[in-house]
Amino acid sequence: MSDTATNTPGIAGEAERAAAQNGGLLRVLGPAHIWALGVGIVLVGEYMGWNFAVGKGGAYAALIACWFAGILYSCVAMIDSEVTSTVAAAGGQYTQAKHIVGPLMAFNVGLYLVFAYTMLEAANAITVGFLVETVAGMTGHEGLDPQPFIVLAIMFLAWLNYRGVLATLTFSLVITAFAFSSILILFLATSPVFGDSPLRHAELMTDLPYGWLGVLAAMHFGLWYYLGIEGTCQAAEEVRSPARSLPFGTLAGIMTLLIAATLTWYVSVGLMPWEYLGQSGVPLFDAARMSGSTALTVLLGIGTLFATLASANGCINDASRAWFAMGRDHYLPSWFGAVHPVYRTPYRAIIFLVPIALIFALGAPLDQVITFSILSGLLEYTFMPLNVILFRRKWPLETIKRGYEHPFHPLPAITLLCLCGITFFAVFLGYGTQLVAMIAFYIVVSLWFHFWRYRFVRRAAQFTMPWPKPQGY
């Protein structure tokens, strides 16, 4: 492990290496785990949530949103891979912001990460409950209370995360592979290539119900196809070779998701009227039911369950790492910066975030929770182009060795910034009050941090990377 730390660009200095050896997080993960972490968090977006884009703009609008969101996330993956291959530390984008932009930005980014993932975890738990309730209804047990299943799902996954990262992400790898295979099987089984097909695109597709304004509005939930892929870099301190594994796992993940998202859209809109699809709780499971095959229904039911569990699992992993990193830096009470003496996991952060996830999973509507998560993600993506532009300006390519250099700079950054602007407008259309409430929250906590909390933070100790002095300072 020490070799990895010494030879990898961007790994922290002596103090952090010593911490990693003696009481830090374990470096046990490979590229496949990174793929599983990224895709595992996001794949649930194909099983539920993306279809609200159909509700906001119609079927074609959801496809256009899927591709434009794909461009947005390709920019995110490219930018993130370069910075992460250099800033390989727990906390991911939070740690990047701390070294490149400044402490207040880092605090906000840390909160974006925690809330994006914790709300996504809550949304996953709600879906588990909804799926159990639906299956119970189909088997003659109507009226089953889903809340115990929501609590059970969150508690079980928190326990798994508490016990160790390797077991957690190996579990994610297996169930993510199953969930992704289920989408491929559904596509192949319903495709006209293999004989009679239940797909009826010609009869079910309609014009854009809201015109081109609806296409813009659909970008809001278009993000849900891919939201969370950037979470791969949260595992930076637990990967054996961050400079190689992180870019590989992230870019392979976004390619996997682009394929899965397009297949999901194609099958779903060919089986359901857009008005139903736009409000469905479990669209892929519904698509399987519509295919008329019991085997597919069972497969996609299990696929939905596995996708939600894999996603919630990854979310607990990522949110707790961000919370842990902020505690370690005293941005939050340092009590959260502890590592379990036996399992080497950030156990206090894991436990603390459980009740927050439960509050939202048990008390708020699904689309509100998803919007809360999307907004936190969107604020984070808006930070990324600013981050990479400042990174290249403060440390030009020849000053720091990068594990990966993204091409065409600053084109991806400008594209990402423009697409974020469009998505803010999309959220404004239909969910404007939540957008304002969310920004008001971040303004208040920013002022709280700057004028109160920051006094407990050591200044120079925040900068842990073995980098030269930034240009212009």
Added chain:
Amino acid sequence: MERYTPPPQSKLGQIFDVLVLLVLTVGALYVPLWLGLAGSAQVHQTVDAPTWESLNQNAAMVEQWGKLGFADAEAAAPLITARFDYSFSIFALVAVIITVVGYYAMMLKLSEKEYRDVIAEKFGKE
């Protein structure tokens, strides 16, 4: 540059800080919900005695609604007639743009001030 030494924080102070964050977080979602301001701007058009034809559903759509468990047009009408209201005032849009841009501007400015202290203490002033 003189090294900054943060004051120690008592356990009670740490707990209070966490509670502040917790209250703000829960408030950000639940206050708009309690005030009835949150939620999608979705409206349901009322259709008297709806039929599949009046809801603009063709034969294939009707068949799919049937498979989904909607036996008649009346059952499916609330879903079919639900529409987002995308009308908005320019004033509201400008207010949101100012809020978002102002938030980032404030954050970048305050961050830069803090960052200069960090760099000065870490590397020393040239």
